[in-house]
Amino acid sequence: MKYLPLIWSAVMRKPARTILTLLSVTVAFTLFGLMIGLNATFDEVAAKARADRIFTNARFGGNGMPIAVARQIAAIPGVKVVTAVNVILGYVQDPKNQAVVVMVDDNVPKVFGDWGVTEELWDRFGYGEPCSLIRTQWPEPVAVPGAAAAREELDWVVRLISEVRSVRTEMSVPPGTLTPILLRDAAPGTLARGQGWLDAIRRLARASELTALSGEVPKGAAQVMLNEATVVLPL
Secondary structure (H helix, E strand, O other), X not given: OOOHHHHXXXXXXXXXXXXXXXHHHHHHHHHHHHHXXXXXXXXXXXXXXXXXXXXXXXXXXXXXXXXXXXXXXXXXXOOOOOOOEEEEEEEEOEEEEEEEEEEEOOOHHXXXXXXXXXXXXXXXXXXXXXXXXXXXXXXXXXXXXXXXXXXXXXXXXXXXXXXXXXHHHHOOOOOOOOEEEEEEOOOHHHHHHHHHOHHHHHHHHOEEEEEEEOOOOOOXXXXXXXXXXXXEEOO
């Protein structure tokens, strides 16, 4: 205790230095504690992550996927089990009273075992015909005539819209500006396909028209290859 006055006088000899030193020590310990907490958080996330579980979603919006696609995924070699989860969001009377309806199948406890719901508890929840809102099995997929051609046609439309939107973004075209889409060297079937989806292309690609180009490419136009045709966008 006899050295306390000496220590106090040394500390107070330069108050600014003392305050800065204390602040430096405080900040250092604060950062040290934050880093320890952040490291523990990362370790916990890594421990709970499942490298053997893959989530798939619809390509364009929505939170569900057709059950037929789930069966296709289940048929891929190496896939052990597949489950389907869909959600309906809503509210009761007041928007503050949120309500959620989750639709699942009986493979959920096998895929999401970390939810803490064992198969025994799942059975006690009443899943099945007595308590389920769905009283019938999922319909078996059937062959649809022309499905491959329809899928190919829709894929072409999606790629056309995606390419046009990408070019417009790269060239900084204002969203309100409509640009024509010209198809060069396009087959008659491709032109007919474009006309069949003209309304969707106009709305989603911000296009004023979709026509064939028989002459020279306009100066300064952007060009993108799509199958056999060249998509020309005068900008």
